Amino acid sequence: MSTAVILMNLGTPAEPSAPAVRKFLRDFLSDPRVVEIPRLVWLPILHGIILTLRPRRIAPAYAEIWNTGLDGEPVEGAPLLYYTRRQAELLQQHLSRQGTNVRVEYAMTYGDPQLADVVARLQREGFDSFVVFPLYPQYSATTTGSIYDQVARIYRSNRNIPNISLVHDYYRHPLYVRALANSVREHWAKHGAAEKLLLSFHGIPRANVDKGDPYYHQCRQTAEGLAAELGLNEGQWQLCFQSRFGKAEWLQPYTDKTLVEWGKKGVASVDVICPAFAADCLETIEEIAEENRAIFIEAGGGEYRYIPALNLRGDHIEALAGIVEDKLPLQLRLPD
Numbered sequence: 001m002s003t004a005v006i007l008m009n010l011g012t013p014a015e016p017s018a019p020a021v022r023k024f025l026r027d028f029l030s031d032p033r034v035v036e037i038p039r040l041v042w043l044p045i046l047h048g049i050i051l052t053l054r055p056r057r058i059a060p061a062y063a064e065i066w067n068t069g070l071d072g073e074p075v076e077g078a079p080l081l082y083y084t085r086r087q088a089e090l091l092q093q094h095l096s097r098q099g100t101n102v103r104v105e106y107a108m109t110y111g112d113p114q115l116a117d118v119v120a121r122l123q124r125e126g127f128d129s130f131v132v133f134p135l136y137p138q139y140s141a142t143t144t145g146s147i148y149d150q151v152a153r154i155y156r157s158n159r160n161i162p163n164i165s166l167v168h169d170y171y172r173h174p175l176y177v178r179a180l181a182n183s184v185r186e187h188w189a190k191h192g193a194a195e196k197l198l199l200s201f202h203g204i205p206r207a208n209v210d211k212g213d214p215y216y217h218q219c220r221q222t223a224e225g226l227a228a229e230l231g232l233n234e235g236q237w238q239l240c241f242q243s244r245f246g247k248a249e250w251l252q253p254y255t256d257k258t259l260v261e262w263g264k265k266g267v268a269s270v271d272v273i274c275p276a277f278a279a280d281c282l283e284t285i286e287e288i289a290e291e292n293r294a295i296f297i298e299a300g301g302g303e304y305r306y307i308p309a310l311n312l313r314g315d316h317i318e319a320l321a322g323i324v325e326d327k328l329p330l331q332l333r334l335p336d
């Protein structure tokens with residue numbers, strides 16, 4: 001049996017132009033897993049308003065992060081794609097070094113490279129067993145669920161269905177929580193610990209959770225696990241949700257509103273970490289490290305420091321390797 005691991009993340013526009021952003025948003029926001037509003041109501045709004053206005057507004061934000069990660073760090077093209085590709089390369093090296101005979105590749109839910117194309121290419125090369133690994137520590141139907149849909153489509157279009165296993169979530173995996181904790185401790189060692197640690201997760205509509213999406217519960221578990229690992233007491237940290245989209249209520253408390261409240265109260269310093277993002281991207285570099293910094297300071301807050309995503313950290317790659325190992329066919333697993 002030849003096994004390949006496919007790391008997956010959301011996807012990003014092919015270039016920082018309005019037409020490329022429009023194409024990306026069209027694919028992404030047409031997915032009924034992402035926006036659950038009935039198609040008859042949603043598609044006219046999407047094609048009439050959102051795909052007309054949003055690409056022009058968002059393309060300049062993409063242009064700012066293109067070829068540039070956090071603090072001007074050079075990356076090739078879109079940070080999300082760059083980090084995912086490098087994560088796959090580093091995970092390949094890590095697994096090969098420890099003698100685990102697998103190929104590591106990557107794919108994106110929206111845009112290129114597409115999961116179906118990567119699987120078809122690997123099947124032509126003789127791979128017959130796959131571990132699909134969504135880089136979303138917390139399961140949500142809006143993210144991980146879409147990847148499961150794509151795997152189901154691969155099943156439907158194949159006579160000789162490959163052996164595919166999927167990572168469902170890893171929100172409380174000890175190696176993941178430890179890597180987060182290490183990144184916070186290293187940040188504290190460099191800059192000192194701020195008065196508050198804000199744990200900002202990407203939001204989803206509140207109604208999704210009311211209908212049974214376990215995302216909120218898993219975010220809480222990650223946040224509590226990290227706070228416990230860091231020895232923080234209740235007043236020292238706060239769980240929040242960012243990137244609200246549209247008019248409906250999303251998970252609360254909202255990150256931006258919390259920062260305004262803290263600014264008004266005169267909080268002297270805040271560290272912000274985004275544990276739901278395996279890689280820095282538009283939502284962390286532009287929204288959290290820049291926009292929300294301005295929001296906090298304008299409201300009267302003091303120092304604001306963003307703690308980078310786990311990106312290419314060695315302990316992150318080790319965590320990914322540990323999570324993959326549990327999904328490998330038995331004959332490929334290392335003895336305990």
Ligand SMILES: C=CC1=C(C)c2cc3[nH]c(cc4nc(cc5[nH]c(cc1n2)c(C)c5CCC(=O)O)C(CCC(=O)O)=C4C)c(C)c3C=C
Pocket residue numbers: 010011012013029034035054058080136140142143202203204205215243245276280281282283
């Ligand atoms: C419209 C609803 C959205 C839901 C639900 C949603 C869930 C969700 N998203 C991520 C991670 C990422 N989101 C990214 C970009 C992004 N997300 C939305 C909307 C929803 N996300 C939009 C419209 C966009 C595009 C940017 C914009 O127009 O504001 C990204 C990629 C960023 C990049 O660098 O390209 C990621 C990653 C999670 C984890 C999540 C639910 C748990």
Ligand SMILES: [Fe+2]
Pocket residue numbers: 202243
């Ligand atoms: Fe999103």
Ligand SMILES: [Fe+2]
Pocket residue numbers: 243282283287
């Ligand atoms: Fe955003």
